[in-house]
Amino acid sequence: MSRTRYAQVGAGGRAQFFYVAVARDFKDSAEMVAFCDVNQTRMDYANRRLQEHGAEAVPTYKSEQFDQMIADTKPDVVIVTSIDRTHHKYIIRAMELGCDVLSEKPMTVDETKCQEILDAIKRTGRNLRVAFNYRYSPHNTKIRELISDGVIGDVTSVHFEWLLNTKHGADYFRRWHRNKRNSGGLLVHKSTHHFDLVNFWIASQPKLVFAQGDLMFYGRENAEKRGVTEFYSRARGSEAAKDDHYALHLEENPQLKALYADAEHEDGYYRDQSVFGDGIDIEDTMSVLVRYKNNVMLTYSLYAYSPWEGFRVAFNGTKGRIEMEIVEQSYVNSGGDQGLEGAVVGKKILVHPIFEKPYEVKVEEKKGGHGGGDPVLLNDLFAAEKTPDRFNRAASHIDGAMSILTGIAGNISIRTGMPVKVDDLVKF
Numbered sequence: 001m002s003r004t005r006y007a008q009v010g011a012g013g014r015a016q017f018f019y020v021a022v023a024r025d026f027k028d029s030a031e032m033v034a035f036c037d038v039n040q041t042r043m044d045y046a047n048r049r050l051q052e053h054g055a056e057a058v059p060t061y062k063s064e065q066f067d068q069m070i071a072d073t074k075p076d077v078v079i080v081t082s083i084d085r086t087h088h089k090y091i092i093r094a095m096e097l098g099c100d101v102l103s104e105k106p107m108t109v110d111e112t113k114c115q116e117i118l119d120a121i122k123r124t125g126r127n128l129r130v131a132f133n134y135r136y137s138p139h140n141t142k143i144r145e146l147i148s149d150g151v152i153g154d155v156t157s158v159h160f161e162w163l164l165n166t167k168h169g170a171d172y173f174r175r176w177h178r179n180k181r182n183s184g185g186l187l188v189h190k191s192t193h194h195f196d197l198v199n200f201w202i203a204s205q206p207k208l209v210f211a212q213g214d215l216m217f218y219g220r221e222n223a224e225k226r227g228v229t230e231f232y233s234r235a236r237g238s239e240a241a242k243d244d245h246y247a248l249h250l251e252e253n254p255q256l257k258a259l260y261a262d263a264e265h266e267d268g269y270y271r272d273q274s275v276f277g278d279g280i281d282i283e284d285t286m287s288v289l290v291r292y293k294n295n296v297m298l299t300y301s302l303y304a305y306s307p308w309e310g311f312r313v314a315f316n317g318t319k320g321r322i323e324m325e326i327v328e329q330s331y332v333n334s335g336g337d338q339g340l341e342g343a344v345v346g347k348k349i350l351v352h353p354i355f356e357k358p359y360e361v362k363v364e365e366k367k368g369g370h371g372g373g374d375p376v377l378l379n380d381l382f383a384a385e386k387t388p389d390r391f392n393r394a395a396s397h398i399d400g401a402m403s404i405l406t407g408i409a410g411n412i413s414i415r416t417g418m419p420v421k422v423d424d425l426v427k428f
Helices: 014-023 041-050 064-075 086-098 111-124 138-148 189-204 220-225 256-263 369-382 397-416
Strands: 003-011 031-035 060-062 078-079 100-105 127-131 154-164 206-214 283-291 297-306 308-316 319-326 342-351
Touching: 003 064, 014 078, 014 369, 031 041, 031 064, 031 111, 041 060, 041 256, 060 111, 060 369, 064 086, 078 086, 086 100, 086 111, 086 127, 100 369, 111 397, 127 369, 127 397, 138 189, 138 308, 138 319, 138 342, 138 369, 154 189, 189 283, 189 397, 206 397, 283 397, 319 397, 342 369
Parallel strands: 003 031, 003 078, 031 060, 078 100, 100 127, 154 297
Antiparallel strands: 154 308, 206 283, 283 297, 308 319, 319 342
């Protein structure tokens, strides 16, 4: 049986989630054939990781050689794990050159780029999948099951609170994500997971969005208000950073050192910027109201400086209420075992039927990141034999678009102070 050939563009921390899985777990059905990145050091690191898992090193291409990579290595699928603002460029070009695409979330960062991707799919007839691992977490799948089975009748409203702590949440303010032009801000880069979950849970799509948001904790101005007087631009080589709880010391982690400290001489990208520096233009505190096409109402909040990591969500329905609280293990992106990212350390699902006693729903977590969801997603992406899925968790480009459009509409609403109709943003 022939193996599916994968080339990958973007060799940063998130990339290894995919290429390591191909080399380690799916060598009978998939193979890596090339890497593409702006940074040779990171591609060399990726090749070393392949070899650690028994695969051969593959050819490497700089970003301007993307077309040449496709011509030389003839991949079936291009995996896009580059900086968010470039996703659309590689997705579209890969499809124009005859490849299907697997994109890390978010699919892209604004409505213009989203429309360009949708137009390219229609023009080329190629397939695009978006990697939403949270759908596959057992507790999140259980919510979809409870709702689809009518346990609380018709859902009328959802209250969803997501908390990023001062380890993981702070990390978005050290990296390229701190600029909205790169990431779309947290309402796109991070909340795409959460908005996708709501779409998945209630089987609908967003209709109207109103949002508010601000930078209220990170950034130099906020630190000055709290009496901070010592500042630095990046942790490496800084005396002031040595006693800062928010500093990231790359040399203390072999993986971060190899991916970033050892690579920065090539492109000048600093992974360890101060979260209390100037130049941050994304929000760290956000509130969103959404009306869905099936009339469900969502109240959503996200803040990135919580003492603990996880989320609370409640569903109100015509026959009762479901409440879920999930506590996740804190982590720094690419700073450790990716099998522990999003690992569940506490969970509770309660069903409150109208006129009956509440009861707890037990869910067995499995090994792997995000409560055991990551291995299920990877199997769905790369295994030769696909397991039938009652819940249809595989995310299409429509799912990818509908998740980011809530956040994109939220960004527009924050900027204008007005509600935004999602159907006005793009045409499918």
